[in-house]
Amino acid sequence: MSGKRVLGILGMAVSAALGWIGSALAQPVVGVPHDWQMNFPPAFTPVMEKVESLNDLLLVIISLICVFVLALLVYAMWRFHASRSPVATTTTHNTVLEIAWTVVPILILVIIAIPSFRLLYYSDKAVDAAFTIKVTGNQWYWTYNYPDQGDFTVESRILPEADRIKQKPNIPRLLAVDEEMVIPKGTTVRLIGTAVGNSMHGWTVPGFGVKKTVIPGRLNEGWINVKEEGFYFGQCSQICGDNHSYMPIAVRVVSKDVFDQWVEQKRKAAGLAPATDVASVTAPANR
Secondary structure, eight states: OOHHHHHHHHHHHHHHHHHHHHHHHHSOEEEOOOTTOOSOOOOOSHHHHHHHHHHHHHHHHHHHHHHHHHHHHHHHHHHTOTTTOSSOOOOOOOHHHHHHHHHHHHHHHHHHHHHHHHHHHHHHSOSSOSEEEEEEEOSSOEEEEEGGGTSEEEEEOBOOHHHHHHHOTTSOTTTOBSSOEEEETTOOEEEEEEEOSSOOEEEEEGGGTEEEEEOBTOOEEEEEOOOSOEEEEEEEOSOOSTTGGGOEEEEEEEOHHHHHHHHHHHHHHTTOOOOSSOSOOOOOSOO
């Protein structure tokens, strides 16, 4: 092979790599907290939308309870003030009142429990998932295995600060990784989580409404279906050892075409045959 041809092939490879990096950096950084943020992050998955709905219901219930208790306190201070009641009451019990303050809290807990259990089971099992990603927590980095795309694995480690500034300056500090977990938007993806070593980890992405504890020797299931392209971030939520603070979670959501291209690159890097139909499968957008 002539030198010119070799240089030409190398040039094409470098151009393709630069184009891939450029398209990655051009994507919006979506799932990050903001200054003075008081509420949940925006909901980017159906699970997170239901989490917000449950939070709104609980906020109404808690507010009504607080107002009711405050009203009782104000009434008690007014009604039994020394100027109005110079002689203290001798009441020791009230059967109706005791039944009421036992039954009413039980009813409130039942009202809270029903939507809570519905959300728990809704977020636990994927229905009609397009493909599966196995998430493994290591000490102290993440690996993502794509069994339905040829069984290749991506290691995701935190980028040193100097490398982050050079390679991914748009990514916030302590959240940039060398390899993100990549998924197509609008596709239901099943997540199977586990861990290796002697420590548990927590795969938590607030914008997805996902918090899965991954445990050595066990498999935990969850699912996501992200509506918008962009970068989303989380962190390990289980104190897992020395470098617990340096286990960021980075997810890059792309179009199905870009996802297919990324899968082909990873298959070639792993020495796998090209896929005839990568998991650009059309999955239901919701459940």
